[in-house]
Amino acid sequence: MAEKEIDSVTGVETTGHVWDGDLKELNKPLPKWWLYTIYATIVWAIGYWILYPAWPLPGGGYTKGIWDYSQRAVVTQEVADAKAAQASYFKKIEETQLEDILKNEELLPFVMAGGAAVFGDNCGPCHGKGGAGSVGYPNLNDDDWLWGGTLEAIEYSITNGIRSGHPEARDMAMPRFGLDGLLKPQEIADTAQYVLSLSGGATDEAAAGRGKQLFADNCVACHGEDGKGNPAVGAPNLADSIWLYGSRLADVERSIVTGRGGVMPSWGGRLDPVTIKMLTAYVHSLGGGQ
Amino acid sequence: MNQTTEATVGQRPMEAYIGRKKIYPKLAHGFYRKVKWAVLVVTLGIYYLLPWLRWDRGPNLPDQAFLLDFANQRLFFGPIEIWAQELYYITGILILSALGLFLVTAVAGRMWCGYTCPQTVWTDLMILVERFWQGDRNARMRLDNGRWTFEKIWKKAGTHISWLLISVATGGALVFYFRDAPTLLVELFTGEAPAVAYAFLAIFTGTTYLLGGIAREQVCIYMCPWPRIQAAMFDRESLLVTYRDYRGEPRAPHKKGQPWDGRGDCVDCKACVTVCPMGIDIRDGSQLECIQCALCIDACNDIMKRVGRPQGLIAYDTFENVEAPVHLAHPKVKLFRPRIVLYSLMMLLVTGIMAAAWMNRSSTDVTVQQDRNPMFVKLSDGSLRNGFTVKLLNKEHHVRGFQLGIAGLEGAKMTVVGFDDPTSTIKVASDNLRALKVLVTVPVAMRDKLKGAATPFQLIVTCAENGDVTHHDLNFRGPDQ
Numbered sequence: 001m002a003e004k005e006i007d008s009v010t011g012v013e014t015t016g017h018v019w020d021g022d023l024k025e026l027n028k029p030l031p032k033w034w035l036y037t038i039y040a041t042i043v044w045a046i047g048y049w050i051l052y053p054a055w056p057l058p059g060g061g062y063t064k065g066i067w068d069y070s071q072r073a074v075v076t077q078e079v080a081d082a083k084a085a086q087a088s089y090f091k092k093i094e095e096t097q098l099e100d101i102l103k104n105e106e107l108l109p110f111v112m113a114g115g116a117a118v119f120g121d122n123c124g125p126c127h128g129k130g131g132a133g134s135v136g137y138p139n140l141n142d143d144d145w146l147w148g149g150t151l152e153a154i155e156y157s158i159t160n161g162i163r164s165g166h167p168e169a170r171d172m173a174m175p176r177f178g179l180d181g182l183l184k185p186q187e188i189a190d191t192a193q194y195v196l197s198l199s200g201g202a203t204d205e206a207a208a209g210r211g212k213q214l215f216a217d218n219c220v221a222c223h224g225e226d227g228k229g230n231p232a233v234g235a236p237n238l239a240d241s242i243w244l245y246g247s248r249l250a251d252v253e254r255s256i257v258t259g260r261g262g263v264m265p266s267w268g269g270r271l272d273p274v275t276i277k278m279l280t281a282y283v284h285s286l287g288g289g290q
Numbered sequence: 291m292n293q294t295t296e297a298t299v300g301q302r303p304m305e306a307y308i309g310r311k312k313i314y315p316k317l318a319h320g321f322y323r324k325v326k327w328a329v330l331v332v333t334l335g336i337y338y339l340l341p342w343l344r345w346d347r348g349p350n351l352p353d354q355a356f357l358l359d360f361a362n363q364r365l366f367f368g369p370i371e372i373w374a375q376e377l378y379y380i381t382g383i384l385i386l387s388a389l390g391l392f393l394v395t396a397v398a399g400r401m402w403c404g405y406t407c408p409q410t411v412w413t414d415l416m417i418l419v420e421r422f423w424q425g426d427r428n429a430r431m432r433l434d435n436g437r438w439t440f441e442k443i444w445k446k447a448g449t450h451i452s453w454l455l456i457s458v459a460t461g462g463a464l465v466f467y468f469r470d471a472p473t474l475l476v477e478l479f480t481g482e483a484p485a486v487a488y489a490f491l492a493i494f495t496g497t498t499y500l501l502g503g504i505a506r507e508q509v510c511i512y513m514c515p516w517p518r519i520q521a522a523m524f525d526r527e528s529l530l531v532t533y534r535d536y537r538g539e540p541r542a543p544h545k546k547g548q549p550w551d552g553r554g555d556c557v558d559c560k561a562c563v564t565v566c567p568m569g570i571d572i573r574d575g576s577q578l579e580c581i582q583c584a585l586c587i588d589a590c591n592d593i594m595k596r597v598g599r600p601q602g603l604i605a606y607d608t609f610e611n612v613e614a615p616v617h618l619a620h621p622k623v624k625l626f627r628p629r630i631v632l633y634s635l636m637m638l639l640v641t642g643i644m645a646a647a648w649m650n651r652s653s654t655d656v657t658v659q660q661d662r663n664p665m666f667v668k669l670s671d672g673s674l675r676n677g678f679t680v681k682l683l684n685k686e687h688h689v690r691g692f693q694l695g696i697a698g699l700e701g702a703k704m705t706v707v708g709f710d711d712p713t714s715t716i717k718v719a720s721d722n723l724r725a726l727k728v729l730v731t732v733p734v735a736m737r738d739k740l741k742g743a744a745t746p747f748q749l750i751v752t753c754a755e756n757g758d759v760t761h762h763d764l765n766f767r768g769p770d771q
Contacts, residue, residue: 102708105717109725130663141667141677240670241734285707287667287677287729 086110090274098151101281108281115282118275122267123283131286135245136262141286144242148231149290155280159273161266162234169266172233177218178257187214192252195219198227198239203249312434313507313569315417316427316561320588329405330414338459341466345369348687350720358468373685375655382644386637393633395523397625398606399530403516404583409509412460412502413567416453423449427564453503454495461494507568510581517578527624531582532607533562533573536617541573544597555599562586562604572604654690655683656751658762665767672734674768680726680749684718691715691754694728698747699766701736705729715754730766743770 005014007026014024029035048054052065089110093101101107120129127133131140138146147157147170160168177183183191193202194211202208215227222235229237236244244262245255267276283289317323345355345368352359357366363374372379394401403410423445424430433442465487466474477483478491501509510517524530538556556573563571565586568579572586590604602619611621661677669675684690693715696704706712707727718724728749732740739745744765751760 105724108708112725112727128663130661132664132667139664139667141664141675142669144670237670241668241672242670285727287675287707287727 093274093277098155098277098281098284101277102285111278111281112285114275115278115280115285118271118279119282122271123279126264131283138244138262139242140283141288142242143288143290144237144240145231145288145290146229146234146236146244149284149288151280151284151289153231154283154289155276157264158271158276158279158283159266159268161268162264163261164264164266166266166268170234172222172235173261174222174235174255174259176257176259179259183214183218183256187211188253188256189249191215191218191256192249195227195238195252196247196249199241201247310508311569313567314427314430314564315567315585316564316589317421318565318585318588318592320591322584322588326405326414326583326585330411333406333408333411334415338463341463341471351687352470354470356467357470360468371685373683376651379644379648382640382647385640386644389633389637389640392523393630393637395520396525396528396627396629396633397623399524399528400517400520400580400582403510403581404531407581409501409514410581410583412456412498413506415456416502416506417567419452419456420449423452450503453499457495457498457503458491460498461491461496464494465490507579510568511579521578523629525627525629526609526613527627529606529608529621529623530576531572531580531584531587531604532609532612533575533604534602534607534612534617535573535575536612538573538603546597550599555594555603557593557597559593561589561593565589652758652760653685654692654751654753654758654760655681655685656760656762657681657683658749658764660764660767666769669731672737673731674737674740674766675729675731676766678728678730678749678764680728680751681723682716682718682726682751683723684720686720688720689717690720691717693752693754694726695750695752696730696747697750697761699730699732699745700739701733702747702766703731703733705731732766732768737768740766740768743768 005016005024006012007014007024010026013027015027018024049063050065051067052069053062054065055063057063089107092107093111096104096107101111119127119131123131126137127140128137133139138144143149145153147153147162157170160166160170162170163173175182177191178185178188190207190211191214192211193204193207194209194215196202197205197208197211216225219227222233223229223238224235227238228240229235241247243251245251245260267279271279340356341354343355344353345366346353347366352366354366355368359366365372365380391402420430424433433445436442462475462478465478465483469484469487474483474487478487505513533556535554537554539554541554541556541558543559544550544553544557560571562573563569563586565588566572567583567585568581570577570579572580584606587602587604587606591601594601594603600619606621608621608623610624611618657680659679659681661679665676667675667677680694682692693713694704694706695713696702704712705728706716707729709716712728716724716726730747744767747764747766749762749764751762752758
């Protein structure tokens with residue numbers, strides 16, 4: 001070790017290294033407060049290692065720390081606490097009839113908020129976040145219901161699903177009149193014209209006239225003589241202005257050719273009855289509830 | 291280069307940082323000291339006692355006159371109640387305070403710093419305590435320079451324990467502003483108070499002790515940004531604590547009976563320096579460190595009286611007067627200056643805006659949100675329907691009823707989810723918000739009357755008890771036509 005060199009100007013020790021023949025650097029120590037701060041953080045870190053999970057161990061484990069802290073446990077506890085805080089509401093919802101929930105000033109805000117959250121998580125992907133639906137997925141805001149828009153009917157549909165494979169599911173389906181050769185193409189076109197005429201949308205009156213008898217022979221069993229449908233079998237009202245699969249002639253023809261039967265999962269196994277109750281009230285309140 | 295280096299060999303360059311020299315302010319006597327004691331008693335009295343003032347607001351509401359109730363998002367100032375969404379009133383008060391500070395500074399310098407700044411007031415209190423235990427300036431200096439005797443230990447311990455007690459009381463008073471004071475006081479002792487209350491108590495105990503007891507003038511000089519901004523707010527007409535050098539110089543010690551001719555009034559007694567809590571010499575002129583507490587005025591006046599010279603060698607004075615050819619004993623204060631006029635007008639304007647906003651403050655807040663997903667719904671009979679979320683906020687302390695209605699939409703029908711009769715009175719609990727889903731339907735027969743994608747109409751909210759009506763302009767959405 002070379003002897004300490006003291007810079008004559010500042011009186012401070014140099015690092016001893018010389019650059020470019022004449023450049024030297026003063027050896028200025030860190031300020032004391034800075035140094036002690038970093039020592040304190042080192043002490044802190046060691047304390048942290050002892051108290052909290054810190055080091056990965058070979059084989060996938062890690063040091064657990066003597067406080068046995070786990071973020072997962074904290075979250076689990078927080079979720080449990082939140083559930084406990086909601087428990088009184090859940091109990092009341094369970095004990096209250098759906099009709100009464102809608103009129104209950106205390107429960108309604110909770111049910112609406114909860115219902116909206118559950119709807120967004122589970123129903124939104126098909127029906128849209130606001131329940132506006134799209135082609136093949138019913139708009140839940142309107143007053144047209146395939147399987148009924150009463151609270152009971154909605155609750156049943158959500159719980160058991162539609163053509164979901166659940167034993168209690170709503171399961172009727174429309175025959176494939178074209179694909180299975182039940183009607184000839186010309187007959188399908190005529191029937192479609194007649195269907196459109198029910199809501200004043202026919203483009204060919206003669207064809208619609210021919211379709212009337214075909215409709216009576218093939219469709220009235222489910223859709224009714226006046227075409228107003230039957231919620232008991234999920235047959236839509238063909239005389240109104242709402243078309244799940246489109247209102248153009250080609251859309252209606254396609255429906256007759258292929259038959260229709262959308263699928264909704266049964267939610268009974270995934271959501272608890274109270275959640276389904278909240279969801280039912282929410283869907284009902286979107287505006288179409290009967 | 292080499293020559294320069296050699297020339298400076300052995301010489302140490304000026305230190306970039308000078309260690310603090312502890313200041314031992316001497317007790318001053320006089321008018322400004324009395325004013326400062328009065329300000330200290332009043333401001334600290336308000337700070338420590340305000341949370342204990344009660345105010346009856348009826349059942350279910352806090353009876354604390356001054357309460358920042360963050361838990362319930364409400365601020366209570368006596369009869370005034372500010373809700374979270376009205377926090378802009380606080381912004382207005384802050385703007386007014388800032389402008390007031392500018393105005394005072396333009397007129398009379400660092401009045402805030404010298405008299406009312408918490409740092410000044412608490413430092414003053416801490417020095418008072420220090421003086422009680424350790425004596426005045428000379429005694430304190432002797433004690434600090436002396437050896438650690440039993441006397442020194444108990445005097446120092448007494449000082450620091452008293453400082454800590456004041457600090458705890460200060461931190462304690464702060465948390466009382468945020469929660470019912472009598473309840474919290476008990477909770478603090480039984481260990482049931484919220485953790486955040488203990489945390490803030492600890493923080494403010496620490497800051498009071500460190501800033502008021504230990505750091506003192508260093509806070510003003512090194513930590514506070516205000517002195518740096520301030521210079522931009524003085525001008526030549528501002529009244530500042532000033533040493534009138536035209537009268538004082540040349541300074542020299544004076545023996546009784548000596549003539550006063552050919553010399554200044556300053557007897558170089560350094561009384562102004564020893565009382566200064568910032569440790570400066572006011573005779574060096576206007577300085578960043580000077581908080582303009584005016585204690586040097588008191589000290590100097592005392593000396594002038596004893597040597598038989600006129601008062602006011604150090605006084606509130608303007609640059610304009612000091613530098614004028616003829617000096618006035620009492621400077622003329624020119625108040626009609628652009629910045630003073632401007633600050634005053636701005637304060638008037640903000641006050642006016644706030645007063646107008648306050649007068650028009652309604653006890654009901656109605657917000658209407660249109661459903662956007664979907665914007666409109668076609669019903670089976672071809673009618674169109676729009677959905678709205680109407681939020682009624684009742685700021686009164688009793689239940690109120692409201693009636694909803696619509697106007698401007700021919701043939702339209704309104705329904706409220708949860709109500710069989712949409713025109714029935716809807717009750718909103720006291721201090722509460724009620725959200726309602728309102729559906730407006732235009733029947734198919736009236737669809738021709740709609741003006742394309744958006745038809746303006748109004749939602750009318752009527753307060754059932756006092757008949758107050760508010761109109762809310764909305765659009766009925768439909769398909770493009």
